[in-house]
Amino acid sequence: MKQQYDLIVVIPVGPKCQTAFVEDTVNSIIYYCLCTHKIILIDDSKKDSGAVVKKNHPQIDVITNRQQYGLLGGLYITLSHAFTYALDNYQFKVLLRMDTDALITGFNPQEEAISLFQNNPKIGIAGFVKRGKEPRDFAGNAVENYWPMHQITTYALTWRFFAKPRANWALRQLLIKALLNGYEMGENIFGGAYIVSELFLQKLREKKMLPDYGIRKIYLEEDHIFGLLAKAADFELGDLESGNLPFGVSWRSLPASPEELVKKGKKIIHSTKVWKDKSEADIRNFFSEKRIIPTDQPSA
Numbered sequence: 001m002k003q004q005y006d007l008i009v010v011i012p013v014g015p016k017c018q019t020a021f022v023e024d025t026v027n028s029i030i031y032y033c034l035c036t037h038k039i040i041l042i043d044d045s046k047k048d049s050g051a052v053v054k055k056n057h058p059q060i061d062v063i064t065n066r067q068q069y070g071l072l073g074g075l076y077i078t079l080s081h082a083f084t085y086a087l088d089n090y091q092f093k094v095l096l097r098m099d100t101d102a103l104i105t106g107f108n109p110q111e112e113a114i115s116l117f118q119n120n121p122k123i124g125i126a127g128f129v130k131r132g133k134e135p136r137d138f139a140g141n142a143v144e145n146y147w148p149m150h151q152i153t154t155y156a157l158t159w160r161f162f163a164k165p166r167a168n169w170a171l172r173q174l175l176i177k178a179l180l181n182g183y184e185m186g187e188n189i190f191g192g193a194y195i196v197s198e199l200f201l202q203k204l205r206e207k208k209m210l211p212d213y214g215i216r217k218i219y220l221e222e223d224h225i226f227g228l229l230a231k232a233a234d235f236e237l238g239d240l241e242s243g244n245l246p247f248g249v250s251w252r253s254l255p256a257s258p259e260e261l262v263k264k265g266k267k268i269i270h271s272t273k274v275w276k277d278k279s280e281a282d283i284r285n286f287f288s289e290k291r292i293i294p295t296d297q298p299s300a
Contacts (some may be wrong), residue, residue: 002089002090002091003038003089003090003091004036004090004091004092005035005036005037005038005090005091005092005093006035006036006037006092006093006094006110006114007033007035007036007037007038007092007093007094007095007096007110008037008038008039008040008086008090008092008094008095008096009029009033009037009038009039009040009095009096009097009098010040010042010079010082010083010086010095010096010097010098011025011026011039011040011041011042011097011098011099011100012041012042012044012075012078012079012082012099012100013041013042013043013044013045013049013050013100014044014045014100015044015045015046015047017045017049017100019049019052019053021100021101021272021280021284022041022049022053022100023052023053023056023057024103024284024288025098025100025101025102025103025104026039026041026053026057026060027288027291028103028104028105028287028288028291029104030057031104031291032104032105032106032107032108032109032267032291033104033107033108033109033110034107034108035108035110037110038059038060038061038086038090038092039057039059039060039061040060040061040062040063040082040085040086041053041054041060041061041062041063042063042065042078042079042081042082043062043063043064043065044065044068044069044078046068050062050063050064061085063081063082063085065078069216071221071222072218072219072220072221072222073167073215073216073217073218073219073220073222073225074216075221075222076211076215076216076222076225076226077211077213077216079097079222080210080211081211083095083196083201083204083210084201084205084210086201087198087201087202087205091198092198093110093114093117093197093198094110094113094114094117094195094196094197094198095195095196095197095198095201096109096110096113096193096194096195096268097191097193097194097195097196098192098193098268098270099191099192099193099270099271101192101270101271101272101273101280102192102193102249102268102269102270102271102272103268103269103270103272103284103287104267104268105261105262105266105267105268105269105287105290106246106265106266106267106268107267108267109246109267109268110195112240112245112246113126113195113240113246116238116240117197117199117238120236120238121197121199122234122235122236123197123235123236123237123238124196124197124199124200124203124230124233124235124236124237124238125189125194125195125196125197125200125226125227125230125235125237125238126189126194126195126196126237126238126239126240127189127190127193127194127195127238127240127241127247127249128189128190128194128239128240128241128247128249129187129188129189129237129238129239129241130143130145130186130187130188130189130190131145131184131186131187132145132184132186133145133146133149134146137241137249137250137255138241138242138243138245138247138248138255138264139248139255139256139260141250141255143250143251145186145188146186147186148186148188148220148221148224148227149185149186150186151219151220151224152171152175152185152186152220152224152228153185155168155171155218155219156168156171156172156175157172164217164218164219166214166217167214167215167216167217167218168218169214170212170214170215170218171215171218171220174212174215174228174229174232175228177231177232178228178231178232179231181231181232181234182231183228183231183232186224186227187227187231187237188223188224188226188227188228188237189223189226189227189230189237190223190241190249190251190270191221191222191223191226192249192250192251192270192271193247193249193268193269193270194223194226195240200230200233200235203233203235204229204233207232207233209229209232209233244264244265246265246266246267246268247266247267247268247269248261248264248266248268248269248270249268249269249270249271250270250271251271252271252273252274253271253273253274253275254269254270254271254272254274254275254283257275257276258275258278258283258286258287262290272284272287
């Protein structure tokens, strides 16, 4: 009998990650996710970062990569192995994939995702949905999304196909399946943090897409690949970012100030690396202070 959890959290840990920051992210999950949960670290650090974190948190699972697959399609392979591990060992309602520079900043962000998937099982992956050349996030920031549109068109539909014919043939076949299910060129869920359903991962595995080694060498980021896979498997992409929904995510920095993210009730944020003149240490200190339980309780 598999152990059952409300939430699985998968975090890839690369060679440039600071172990203290990884542990801070783990601490944020433990503090805010008041549900049954299991944290899985994929240790690609080559410096045993996962083992260091596990010393303080023996309940987490650590998967140590036997080889480094790298980024782009390689990260898709790494994550697919972790997702398969989760399916093999646990039953769960939702799985959160997050980078080490993502952070949980509000209580029970899994609840909105569980509700979303239960109300619409056709949604397989949810977070910040990016469609068109320049979508806007919850704060009104324009976000570049032309690159995956260009890459898919170039390598699947032009003479550049012949640069890597085997990988690009697999990409073309995947694209055709996705288009038949209403795929909009380049649409994806931002990869710094997103949530998937167990059903979605099960269907990907049934269709031999978890992983599909044939697409490992296509020149796309992991989140662009999972956007294609979702539509190819006849799943939809779900919004958990707009308005006061729990995601507040951007690529290289926070999408808004830490104070604004708190005001908006954002519960999953990315990237903690920088916000204007604030460093990652500054940002993490701001949010870690909010996890400190006051010693003076208000009188009844």
